[in-house]
Amino acid sequence: MDNVIGLEIIEVVEQAAIASARLMGKGDKNEADHVAVEAMRQRMNQIHMKGRIVIGEGERDEAPMLYIGEQVGICTQDDAAKYCNPDELLEIDIAVDPCEGTNLVAYGQNGSMAVLAISEKGGLFAAPDFYMKKLAAPAVAQGHVDINKSATENLKILSDCMNRSVEDLVVVVMDRPRHKDLINEIRTAGARVRLISDGDVSAAISCAFSGTNIHALMGIGAAPEGVISAAAMRALGGHFQGQLIYDPEVVKTGLIGESKEGNIARLKEMGITEPDKVYNAEELASGQTVLFAACGITPGTLMEGVRFFKGGARTQSLVISSQSKTARFVDTIHMFESPKNIQLR
Numbered sequence: 001m002d003n004v005i006g007l008e009i010i011e012v013v014e015q016a017a018i019a020s021a022r023l024m025g026k027g028d029k030n031e032a033d034h035v036a037v038e039a040m041r042q043r044m045n046q047i048h049m050k051g052r053i054v055i056g057e058g059e060r061d062e063a064p065m066l067y068i069g070e071q072v073g074i075c076t077q078d079d080a081a082k083y084c085n086p087d088e089l090l091e092i093d094i095a096v097d098p099c100e101g102t103n104l105v106a107y108g109q110n111g112s113m114a115v116l117a118i119s120e121k122g123g124l125f126a127a128p129d130f131y132m133k134k135l136a137a138p139a140v141a142q143g144h145v146d147i148n149k150s151a152t153e154n155l156k157i158l159s160d161c162m163n164r165s166v167e168d169l170v171v172v173v174m175d176r177p178r179h180k181d182l183i184n185e186i187r188t189a190g191a192r193v194r195l196i197s198d199g200d201v202s203a204a205i206s207c208a209f210s211g212t213n214i215h216a217l218m219g220i221g222a223a224p225e226g227v228i229s230a231a232a233m234r235a236l237g238g239h240f241q242g243q244l245i246y247d248p249e250v251v252k253t254g255l256i257g258e259s260k261e262g263n264i265a266r267l268k269e270m271g272i273t274e275p276d277k278v279y280n281a282e283e284l285a286s287g288q289t290v291l292f293a294a295c296g297i298t299p300g301t302l303m304e305g306v307r308f309f310k311g312g313a314r315t316q317s318l319v320i321s322s323q324s325k326t327a328r329f330v331d332t333i334h335m336f337e338s339p340k341n342i343q344l345r
């Protein structure tokens with residue numbers, strides 16, 4: 001699959017990031033999201049592929065672009081026969097979040113990115129627009145920490161696996177009222193907490209890279225972002241587990257339907273009959289090949305944000321492939337006009 005899509009997906013996330021970065025700090029999260037969606041879709045539809053969006057713009061808000069089920073790529077267009085023989089192409093599933101961290105972009109804060117994950121048809125869990133309890137940790141702790149264990153137990157395991165004291169561990173948690181007890185528990189156990197307002201994809205993936213000073217992600221975020229994080233973590237060999245959260249009482253914020261019972265029924269309609277199942281990275285991103293690409297919109301732990309200069313912009317992306325077993329950081333200079341000079345670094 002790597003060969004089919006090549007490095008084109010880098011441009012997909014780069015274009016979305018550049019478009020969104022223009023709106024950085026403007027206080028308009030919807031517009032920052034909208035332009036990223038448009039740019040991502042436009043570039044995606046130039047790729048010689050037969051893709052289907054399985055995680056995209058909200059399943060309930062009838063989004064006009066990159067909605068779940070939308071066909072993308074040249075080979076899905078009406079005039080596809082002009083460009084390719086669609087029958088010869090591998091069908092692929094795509095999970096997108098063109099602007100992950102819309103609030104971060106709108107308020108000029110760190111940690112937003114344009115991101116996507118790709119696998120063969122059926123290779124990504126089509127997560128419903130629900131919440132997900134998540135546990136991410138470095139590869140060395142893979143299979144040792146467990147979402148069913150308490151934070152205290154997991155911190156002890158993590159400290160053993162990483163050969164460092166609990167006090168030397170940093171756990172990222174989303175700053176939400178639902179995490180009050182979790183945060184207290186982590187602090188009582190001796191670890192330090194980094195609270196984030198948004199952007200748990202970046203936090204999850206950062207666990208797999210030493211040097212980020214992020215050793216675990218704990219708590220509840222959105223389910224679609226969980227699948228995207230899992231795709232990267234699977235390819236990186238990091239630990240990721242997710243469990244759908246369908247009880248509005250547990251999440252305390254956000255809109256996930258009226259009642260727990262109603263949500264269980266909704267999940268059943270979607271074919272999810274074990275609503276409490278804990279999924280690991282290999283189940284959330286189960287395809288033979290998984291590709292992940294992200295481009296920083298605002299600066300983050302993993303990537304720089306978009307930097308504009310006269311006549312161009314510079315971006316940094318991360319592309320992870322389970323096939324070539326690579327995590328590639330890509331530094332790109334985009335020349336909109338003919339810039340007078342291009343800085344080496």
Ligand SMILES: O=C(COP(=O)(O)O)[C@@H](O)[C@H](O)[C@H](O)[C@H](O)COP(=O)(O)O
Nearest residue numbers: 099100101102198199200221222225254
């Ligand atoms: O921060 C996030 C928002 O993503 P986006 O809407 O694409 O800008 C995600 O990283 C989180 O995973 C998640 O969406 C968030 O936790 C939703 O929960 P809440 O804000 O508490 O309702």
Ligand SMILES: [Mn+2]
Nearest residue numbers: 097100101225
């Ligand atoms: Mn998001």
Ligand SMILES: [Mn+2]
Nearest residue numbers: 097099100101
């Ligand atoms: Mn988004």
